[in-house]
Each structure stands twice: as C-alpha cells, then as structure tokens.
Amino acid sequence: MSDLVNPVNFDAASRALTEDDSRQQFTIGPSPTSTSRRCRSTPTRLRTLVLQNAGPDADGFLDFYRGTLADRLRTLG
Structure with a gap:
C-alpha cells in the first residue's frame, strides 16, 4: 500500500471496487465453515x-x- 500514500489516493484506487470484489478476495463473516474452507x-x-x-x-x-x-485451523497444518 506504499503507493497509496494518503486518503485521496486510496479513495481513487478503491472507487470501482464492490462488495463482491471483497468477498472474492477475503472471507467475510462469522462462518467457521467458510473460513476453514x-x-x-x-x-x-x-x-x-x-x-x-x-x-x-x-x-x-x-x-x-x-x-x-482455532482447532479447525490447526488441523489444516
């Protein structure tokens, strides 16, 4: 993120992102099944x-x- 040195740059870079974009990159929410998957x-x-x-x-x-x-993630190793 060193190229996004201030909030104006961050805002410009993230303007086109959607919630679906985030969901494709991150696991969001309290589901142990989706997190461990x-x-x-x-x-x-x-x-x-x-x-x-x-x-x-x-x-x-x-x-x-x-x-x-924690226990679910330990079994992945």
Whole structure:
C-alpha cells in the first residue's frame, strides 16, 4: 500500500471496487465453515495466516477464534 500514500489516493484506487470484489478476495463473516474452507484452499507454500477483525467487537472475534476456529485451523497444518 506504499503507493497509496494518503486518503485521496486510496479513495481513487478503491472507487470501482464492490462488495463482491471483497468477498472474492477475503472471507467475510462469522462462518467457521467458510473460513476453514478458504484456508484449506490457500497455497501450501504459505506459512502464516493472518486473521483480522474489522468490526467493533474485538472480544467477540477473539472468543469466536478461540472457541470455534482455532482447532479447525490447526488441523489444516
């Protein structure tokens, strides 16, 4: 993102993107099935998986990860 040095550049670059574009690139939502499916389809050469909460409930995200998602993702390795 170093080429998008300020909000004006970011806005211009993202103006044509749609929600469907995002859904094709990212797993969005609290579904452990879709998240683990997406992770399974990731190329095996990747060693690190980053999960990010973009919503207002960081504690809920961590609870979801610990209680539902962590074990599913560990079995992928």
